[in-house]
Amino acid sequence: MTEGHDVQALSDVDFHVYEAVAAQAVTSGAARLDGLTRACGLGEEEVRKSLSTLIEHGYVVPLGDEYGLGPHTFEVEY
Known part of the structure; x- marks a missing residue:
């Protein structure tokens, strides 16, 4: 996990995948x-790539x- 959260x-x-x-x-x-x-209307490969980024950053x-959700420092509306 990357130190700190850089949104x-x-x-x-x-952001779309996170939401x-x-x-x-x-x-x-x-x-x-x-x-x-x-939910995202995206292909599996694109969602997997985004999930990798979100996991790397700890979100x-x-x-x-x-x-599931990791610790986060911003809010989303859904």
């Missing part, structure tokens, strides 16, 4: 890849086959 290092796609993870995590406790691709944490 400016995230792309628009990363989808947040929405699914709030309702079901975690997000699944298939649900994220549907998302892998939970087996699912994803």
Whole structure:
């Protein structure tokens, strides 16, 4: 994980995927890849790449086959 959180290092796609993870995590406790691709309207490869970035920065944490929210310093509306 990168030290500190640099939101400016995230792309628009990363924010979109993060918002989808947040929405699914709030309702079901975690997000699944298939649900994220549907929610984002993106291809699996693009979602996986974004998840990697979000995990690297600590915003998302892998939970087996699912994803949850890591510590964060900004809010999202969904």
